[in-house]
Amino acid sequence: MSDAPGASVxxxxxxxxxxxxxxxxxxxxxxxxxxxxxxxxxxxxxxxLLGDAVGNSGGxxxxxxxxxxxxxxxxxxxxxxxxxxxxxxxxxxxxxxEGCEYQLKFTFHVAGEIVSGxxxxxxxxxxxxxxxxxxxxxxxxxxxxxxxxxxxxLDEAPKGALARGKYHAKCKFIDDDKTVHLGWEWTFKIQSxx
Numbered sequence: 001m002s003d004a005p006g007a008s009v010x011x012x013x014x015x016x017x018x019x020x021x022x023x024x025x026x027x028x029x030x031x032x033x034x035x036x037x038x039x040x041x042x043x044x045x046x047x048x049l050l051g052d053a054v055g056n057s058g059g060x061x062x063x064x065x066x067x068x069x070x071x072x073x074x075x076x077x078x079x080x081x082x083x084x085x086x087x088x089x090x091x092x093x094x095x096x097x098e099g100c101e102y103q104l105k106f107t108f109h110v111a112g113e114i115v116s117g118x119x120x121x122x123x124x125x126x127x128x129x130x131x132x133x134x135x136x137x138x139x140x141x142x143x144x145x146x147x148x149x150x151x152x153x154l155d156e157a158p159k160g161a162l163a164r165g166k167y168h169a170k171c172k173f174i175d176d177d178k179t180v181h182l183g184w185e186w187t188f189k190i191q192s193x194x
Contacts, residue, residue: 099159117176
C-alpha cells in the first residue's frame with residue numbers, strides 16, 4: 001500500500017474483483033476520439049463524456065485523491081484532507097453517532113489519460129479483529145481540468161453498546177491495472193451521540 005498521492009505501486013492482488021467484470025482494452029483519449037468518426041451521434045456522445053480531454057491529454061496517468069468528506073444529517077460535513085500528511089488521519093479520530101445514516105464523498109483529479117475501473121477499498125477493524133470490508137466500483141474517468149466527485153450509497157453506522165468504540169480503517173484507491181493511486185489509514189469512534 002502506498003502512502004503518497006499519485007503513487008503507482010502495483011497491488012499485491014488481495015482485492016476482490018467484480019464477478020463477470022473484464023477490464024477494457026487500454027486506449028488513449030485520442031484513440032477513442034478517432035474511433036467511429038463517421039457516426040455523428042457517437043461523436044457527440046464521446047464529446048459529452050470526454051469534454052476537454054481530447055487534445056489536452058497526454059503524459060502519464062495521474063489520479064490525485066484530494067479529500068474524503070463524511071456526510072450525515074444532523075451535523076456539518078467532516079472533511080479529511082488526503083493531499084497532505086496522511087499520518088495525522090490515523091492519530092485523530094472522527095466521532096460518528098451510532099446508527100446514523102451517512103455517505104462518503106470523494107474528490108479527486110484525473111490527468112494524462114483515462115483511469116479505467118477506479119475502485120475504493122476499505123478494510124475496517126476493531127481491536128485488531130476485522131469488522132467489515134468494502135469494495136466499491138467508482139467507474140472510469142477521463143482527464144479534465146475540473147475535479148471529479150463520487151458519493152457512496154447511503155450506509156448505516158453500527159449501533160448498540162457492543163458496537164461503540166474505536167475503529168481503524170485501511171483504505172486505497174486502485175484501478176483495473178492494479179495501480180494503487182492512494183493508500184491511507186484513518187480512525188473513527190462510534191459513540192452514543194455526536
